[in-house]
Amino acid sequence: MRTHPIDPVHGAMVLITGGARGMGELYARRAIAGGARAIALWDIDADAAEALATDLSRSGITVLAYAVDMGDLDSIRSTYAATARDLGDPDIIVNNAGVVRGAAFWDHDPVRDIENTLRINTLGAMWLTREALPAMMTDATRLKRILNIASAAGTLANPRMSVYAASKWAMIGWSESLRIELEQAGHRHIAVTTFCPSFVSTGMFAGARGPLWTPILSPREATAAAWNGMRRGTPMVLRPWTVKLGMAARGILPTRVWDAVAGPIFKVYRSMDHFTGRT
Template sequence: MASEQAKHPVRGAIVLITGAARGMGELYARRAVAGGAAAVALWDIDADAAARLAAELSESGVTVRPYGVDVSSLAAIQRAMKKVRRDLGAPTVLINNAGIVRGAPFWEHDPVRDIEGTIAVNTLAAMWLTREVLPDMIADDSRPQRILNIASAAGTLANPNMSVYAASKWAMIGWSESVRLELERVGHRHIAVTTFCPSYISTGMFAGARGPLLTPIMTPEKATRAAWRGMLRGTPIVMRPWTVKLAAALRGVLPTRAWDAVAGRVFKVYSSMDEFTGRGAR
């Protein structure tokens, strides 16, 4: 049984997903149910949408519970975690998927709605929730446990009109990788942390954005498949498509002005958000 669970960490797991009511969050939930999870907790600020999805997925026989949670609030996260532990038990798979994006020059960002709101949802929420979940994960080494943090290619490269979003994802990557190393260093190898860094995905969140050269807009299905596979394997960092890794490598070796020329004129990275419209906060 132990070797079987090592191959399939989701089988028999208690899975918690944020931003779970639609888009990639919904797809992760469907994968959790199909993968044999014992129970799935759907967290979303849209409680009604989470409830509808939970009702549908529960028909499979898996226990799926919806929770209306504003993850930008530490108090709300702590209250919801108490309910999850009472209803389902301690999560053994955590997917930090909730996110928002604001696309504009930095000086046009509202300090509270755009700056504070983006950092709270995209960065602090994952930190707060993981801090709530990790003690139970550390204490239970009877099965493999997983944390999947959804970052972004924007966290690897600067980009005009993405200053705050990029900052939130840079922080996500640095924090996620550091936690992974800390867990490995002290021997908690039953917990694997995976950071997913995708380019633009056609969920509607980045409506109007254009993929850079050789970087097509990914479908949510393709993106979640890559992230899910990496999470199961315990892969530290998953970058998709391949051009994300190429761009990060070039940025690391080229002088800044040379990279600016390549990114701006050749790959068109710096103009990818020029026609961004988005769909607003989730």
């Protein structure tokens, strides 16, 4: 017999990484609109997170900010312990924190760019989820959700974003495997959703140009698609529709044929040529 409410957001404790601004802020506002019980904003920018928490708390919902380094396991563990003590264990996790370096692979610094990107974009999400899963698996009284923000870059190779793409390919593989493991183990009250958007106009990818027929998504469009997919428990959400088209074309065409069309025709291989976004 189902004992948990059908809506996973209403009454939930929602934990959002990279929650101080941009899409993180929009996820928090959607949690408030959905009737969440409490929200934890995790971000490395403590001042910005505190300011947003103060603003959002005017809604009457408890919103607390936590300074955390998503590239550091000890920081995640200690911050999780503080969050659980203050607000309880999360019912919904939004693994949103991420960084990008748009450059040829050989121009990436081994530690500042390569290691840091993989730690924040991939390992941080894994470490946080590993902290939260025991409580999520034990409590089957309500629906639980894990929303992992990946990228279309994790579905197709793309020059000038090799390390970022690698971090998102890893995110997709882990996220999908975790989803299946939870289902096979009988924890069907927990759903894992992987969101793979093309470029989003947050400033992170300023200067990047979408491939053929691929518009730059607004943050509101992107968060709406991801959030709605998470609520439904949709395994993968890809936006816009050309992301799925690109995956299908790459899977069907021989590699050299794909190379021949991905650059001059679809413009996939040229999308980062004018990148000036945040690192």
